[in-house]
Amino acid sequence: MRLLALVRYLVADVARGQRFLPPVLLLLAVLAMLYAGDAGEAPQSYIGSSALLYPVSVWLAVVVAGTEDPVRHAVTTTAAGWARTRVGVALAALVWACGAAVVGTLAPVLTQPRPYPPPVVLTGLAANLVCAVAGVGVGLLCARPVLVRAGWTAVAALALTVAAYPLGVTPPVGAVLGALGGRVELGPALGWSAVIASGLVVAATLAAWVIGSRRG
Template sequence: MISLVRYLAADVLRGQRYLAPLLVFLGVMGMLFGGDAGEPLEAYSGSSALLYPVAAWMAVVVATSEDVVRREITVVTAGGWSRVLTAAALVSVLFAVAMALLAAVWPVVTNPHPYTAGQFFVGLGAHTGCALLGVGVGLMFARPVFDSTGRTVLAVFSVVVLTYPLGRVTPLGWVLDALGHNEVSLSLLWAGVAGAVLVAAAVLVGVRRA
């Protein structure tokens, strides 16, 4: 499994399609924290909201990095769709967690308001939860659920756009509500759990559809 994860990660990096979501993420982060972003937890709400769609986009990039023929070869070589989808999920999560860590550290360095260690770890947990939710959404509609990249992008975009107006009905809403009110809540933990469950569910759905 480690070798498969390394192969998929190297393939994503070699293809350079990850640059588009990464540059969007870095650009918007620069705008969010270019000045006084407000109180620590409130400042994290904007970057958490950003990380959700970017992580979904990155997961789609990982899941579709190989063309159909190469993916079939990888599936046969690796021993089945379950191993390939699990590896793709792990690679997507690694990218997402790296961005979550960067998002949590960024305002600590640039924001004039001081951050305590507790606030930093709350922010890291919130970002990780949002990132996992994004990964789950991205993988849920990627190959082999949808073979067409266009259909995958349309489905993921639709789900992401519809998530925000639902507010506290969704785990993302739990996070944004708590951070927006500068509160530490168990909902942040539950959002992370929901994100992990969604990623696992996406892998299972993909295996059943393969």
Template sequence: MTALLRYQAVLLLRSHRWLPPLLFHVAVVAVGVRPGEPVLDSFGWAAAGLLPVAAWLVRVCVTNEPPSARDCAAAVAGPWRVHLAGVLTGLLAAVLLGAATTAVVAAIGDPRSADHRVGVPLGTAALAGLVTSLVCALLGTAVGALCNRPLLRSTAWAVPGTLLVAFAALLTAGSPARAAVTGLVTGSHSGTAQVPWGALALAACCAAGATAVACAASGRRG
């Protein structure tokens, strides 16, 4: 699996298809995050913007190989392993982007409440922001796994489907991503930072289940 992950990472880097989602996330963060703003609000905004980016990165990774190269890799390692490596590469890219964004927000944000009156422990706030980013990356991975090949092969269905489901996963009541982001915003009003461990566990289950479904379909369909 390590060799497959390396292979997928090299494909991703050389394709330069990571650049549009990266620029999109940078634009989202630039619009919603300013130096001196309450750090918890900024963490919530940056994490929310990561969910569609994670889905986008997973789509890039699972569609990056030419069919002939994918068939060769599947013949050697098995189609489900190749597909799993693609999904994991997209997830890892999103997690790295989320970690970098969290570090930037922690450096420029104001560790106080929304009214700038109550101090917020920066370490706890940064951990809450990082975990929320991970929640959004995991849920975005689930969306990317379900809305692209091998379950949806047509670009006409996969691209709008990925976009719509990503925003639904972010905005729908009961979504772990919405719960985690809302927790940061609510905590900003009271000056308390709570790490969304429950949302993380639920998001991990969603990502694992969606990936398992996609890998099983990949093994059947090639």
């Protein structure tokens, strides 16, 4: 099975099963509350969406990683191989998370009376994407095959999600929120955070590949 076909299959499987609905509905509901009134000056107005996209993307990654039942997952790994399957899962999770980031970026543009020039929108998109990618990395670390029990997945995902917020301007999530709030320089914060968030996804994918292949 080719990688692109595998990613399309996984994205479509999540859509068919409608397991994406809880995190997506949470995203839409909180965005509606965030931008129901004056969200303030941009890019500070993107702080809320960036902070929200991190846990939503954790949830989406867990959903994608667990979308197949054990029998179908065994067929997929036999057809595609363990390494390609784990890469496909990571890419499918990124597709969902990046789609959520686009929604979070457009929400204030469509609802706020303040002007949002293209450079500001691009800054918001970059911030949202970094937090979304970081969420995918954490979600993959908490999902099958790294953690196979739903209870442990929920506990680990919640703990790692909550732990990101009290760390100040520590990248990736804290640095992005700090940069949007003017506490640190925007460009370097987004750059380093993007590198670290991408590294999280790569590390989580490797961990899933190694652990999953050993378990068979």
